[in-house]
Amino acid sequence: MRIPTCTAVVLIAALTACTATQPQAAAAPPTDPPQASPPPPGASGKISADMVDKVSPVAAxxxxxxxxxxEIQSEGGPTADGLRHRVHLAxxxxxxxxxxxxxYRDTPGPARGAPIALDGxxxxxxxxxxIRVEIVTAACTDDADVVHPQRVKIxxxxxxxxAGCGDLAVY
Known part of the structure; x- marks a missing residue:
């Protein structure tokens, strides 16, 4: 049995009307987005002068x-022996x-491209x-063909x- 075209159109219109959602209350008029505050000092990706000798180039x-x-993790500020880090080696x-x-004993910091040396x-x-660990910024590909930004020697x-590859977290 076939439904006549007029009946089908009316039936579809009725079903569509039943499933339609109710209109929402009028939305509030758009407001200007809040202005972003300027970044705090040192947020430009560089350390500020007051952080020199207090922040390790090896955050993690x-x-x-x-x-x-x-795995290496910085433990904070300076000590008599240098900037302290925890290390776990397997x-x-x-x-x-x-x-x-x-x-980390080199202060105020390594020259660009020079190895970062940690002793302990x-x-x-x-x-x-x-143990002595040297981290050099140079592309390195591991056995799984994954490229890492640093090389490490232990x-x-x-x-x-x-010797191998690694990933250095930076401030």
């Missing part, structure tokens, strides 16, 4: 390479793992071991040198 860093991964395909402390100790199963006392 994650690196990886063949059979190792490293190496030897995960068979060795240790936490320790690194210090790791609390390992063998006892305290000296010298851990009594172990083979480690």
């Amino acid at each position: 860093f994650r690196g990886l390479g063949e059979h190792f991964n490293i 190496w030897g395909m995960g068979t060795h793992e240790a936490d320790g402390t690194l210090f 100790t790791l609390d390992t199963a063998k006892g305290k071991q000296a 010298a851990l006392q009594g172990e083979s040198a480690m």
